[in-house]
Amino acid sequence: xxxxxxxxxxxxxxxxxxxxxxxxxxxxxxxxxxxxxxxxxxxxxxxxxxxxxxxxxxxxxxxxxxxxxxxxxxxxxxxxxxxxxxxxxxxxxxxxxxxxxxxxxxxxxxxxxxxxxxxxxxxxxxxxxxxxxxxxxxxxxxxxxxxxxxxxxxxxxxxxxxxxxxxxxxxxxxxxxxxxxxxxxxxxxxxxxxxxxxxxxxxxxxxxxxxx
Amino acid sequence: xxxxxxxxxxxxxxxxxxxxxxxxxxxxxxxxxxxxxxxxxxxxxxxxxxxxxxxxxxxxxxxxxxxxxxxxxxxxxxxxxxxxxxxxxxxxxxxxxxxxxxxxxxxxxxxxxxxxxxxxxxxxxxxxxxxxxxxxxxxxxxxxxxxxxxxxxxxxxxxxxxxxxxxxxxxxxxxxxxxxxx
Numbered sequence: 001x002x003x004x005x006x007x008x009x010x011x012x013x014x015x016x017x018x019x020x021x022x023x024x025x026x027x028x029x030x031x032x033x034x035x036x037x038x039x040x041x042x043x044x045x046x047x048x049x050x051x052x053x054x055x056x057x058x059x060x061x062x063x064x065x066x067x068x069x070x071x072x073x074x075x076x077x078x079x080x081x082x083x084x085x086x087x088x089x090x091x092x093x094x095x096x097x098x099x100x101x102x103x104x105x106x107x108x109x110x111x112x113x114x115x116x117x118x119x120x121x122x123x124x125x126x127x128x129x130x131x132x133x134x135x136x137x138x139x140x141x142x143x144x145x146x147x148x149x150x151x152x153x154x155x156x157x158x159x160x161x162x163x164x165x166x167x168x169x170x171x172x173x174x175x176x177x178x179x180x181x182x183x184x185x186x187x188x189x190x191x192x193x194x195x196x197x198x199x200x201x202x203x204x205x206x207x208x209x210x211x212x
Numbered sequence: 213x214x215x216x217x218x219x220x221x222x223x224x225x226x227x228x229x230x231x232x233x234x235x236x237x238x239x240x241x242x243x244x245x246x247x248x249x250x251x252x253x254x255x256x257x258x259x260x261x262x263x264x265x266x267x268x269x270x271x272x273x274x275x276x277x278x279x280x281x282x283x284x285x286x287x288x289x290x291x292x293x294x295x296x297x298x299x300x301x302x303x304x305x306x307x308x309x310x311x312x313x314x315x316x317x318x319x320x321x322x323x324x325x326x327x328x329x330x331x332x333x334x335x336x337x338x339x340x341x342x343x344x345x346x347x348x349x350x351x352x353x354x355x356x357x358x359x360x361x362x363x364x365x366x367x368x369x370x371x372x373x374x375x376x377x378x379x380x381x382x383x384x385x386x387x388x389x390x391x392x393x394x
Contacts, residue, residue: 003247003353006264007239010271016230021275083276084289085313152273154293155310211297212273 022151026079029147033167036139037174045132045178059182062105066187067176069098070195071169078144078166081159082151088158095165099192105184123181126190132179133194134201137164137171141202145209153210160206161199168198214284214317216241221283228274239267242287247353249291249316254298256349257356257371264355266294288313334381342377349374 054060073094080086110120123129144163153159172191181187220241226234246266250259269290277286292308299308309315331351335343345363348354349370360367 001264001355001358003243003260003264003267004240006267007236007243010239010267011232011236014227014230014232014235017228017275083278083281083286084273084293085285085287086278086281152269152276152290152293154289212269 022079022082025150026075026082026147029143030075030140030170033140033143034170034174036143037136037171040139041136041174041178044135045175048178048180050180051177054180054182057182060176062102062184063176063179063182063187063191064173066098066102067169067173067191067195069101069169070095071166071173073098074162074166074169077162078148078159081153081155081162082148084152084154102184102188102192106188109184120183120185121189123183123186123190125179125181126186129175129179129181129186129190130194130197133168133172133175133191134197135171136175137167137194137198140170141167141198145202145205148210149212152212153206156206156210157203158206159210161203163206163210164199164202165195167202168195171195171198214282214313216317217282217284220287221279224274224277224283225279228277228279239270242270243267245316246291250295253295256374258298258302260349260353260355262294262298263353265297266291269294282313284313284317288316291316334384337384338377338381342373345370346374346377350378 048054076091080088144167148159148163172195223234223238227238246263250262254262296308345359348359356367356370360370
């Protein structure tokens with residue numbers, strides 16, 4: 001086909017783009033993905049037994065705030081990864097905020113008098129925490145990939161990693177409702193490891209599955 | 213700031229609201245830059261295919277343009293992606309600069325319009341059948357497949373004919389020049 005004819009066809013079939021079309025697509029993916037992650041968490045692991053009393057505890061709110069912040073900032077980056085030419089390094093700096101906050105809190109707790117180091121760091125579920133976060137994050141990762149493919153990611157490995165970061169944060173957030181750990185050092189290490197695993201998986205899959 | 217940014221952005225915003233006229237101007241304008249961008253990086257038929265693929269990508273992904281961001285950077289992001297895609301398909305490894313929208317918008321056919329006059333004179337030296345093929349493929353952006361269908365030649369025969377014709381023209385301009393065939 002001649003290029004001029006192609007231009008003619010494309011402009012003849014031009015339809016106006018609704019405002020917020022991209023936002024709706026991403027919002028849909030989040031809802032579906034996080035719902036999927038919640039189903040996996042409830043089905044495979046179950047809600048923590050002391051759910052209602054835990055919602056009053058500082059540890060629970062620490063976990064929720066940390067993972068939610070990662071998910072929100074991760075999402076901002078995913079949205080940019082789907083737009084060619086968008087600036088990403090400045091929003092990436094925001095990620096330092098929750099990470100620094102949890103590290104600070106962890107140091108505070110570990111340096112408190114009479115701190116029980118093994119309990120603070122290893123808790124009771126350190127061996128399964130990171131893999132559980134990864135597994136719970138998978139539905140969100142899949143939904144985020146699905147949405148990203150409909151946008152225009154131009155750096156596939158990076159876009160995949162950011163999708164993983166967002167899914168890891170969201171998955172960890174959902175996992176909070178199962179996990180009974182509440183110390184900052186545990187969260188800083190094992191939750192972060194789970195999020196990092198999901199990020200690495202996203203980076204690995206990006207090149208292959210985000211092509212368009 | 214790239215000179216065409218404001219004009220292209222205006223056209224794009226109008227196109228997003230459904231203005232087909234503005235959209236046509238936009239795509240025609242971008243085609244000139246894209247053609248020159250890919251021509252310097254791919255061989256002729258692949259370059260024109262890449263131009264078309266990029267136009268289609270711009271069309272299908274137009275919702276991803278954020279009016280708060282520079283339009284030229286958006287287009288360059290897509291053009292760069294399609295270039296890498298083309299390299300990947302041909303198993304070529306390459307690095308393509310990330311933030312060089314100027315790479316795309318620094319050149320267009322304007323300089324080439326002057327060159328075109330001279331090209332016309334040169335082309336006249338070719339036999340008519342060859343001249344027509346070279347003109348279609350190199351200047352008008354007809355794909356090799358279409359040219360082959362029109363002439364009844366095989367695609368590889370078309371490529372060879374065009375390649376030889378260009379080479380002979382190179383001899384014409386630069387007799388005995390060693391870089392005529394790059």
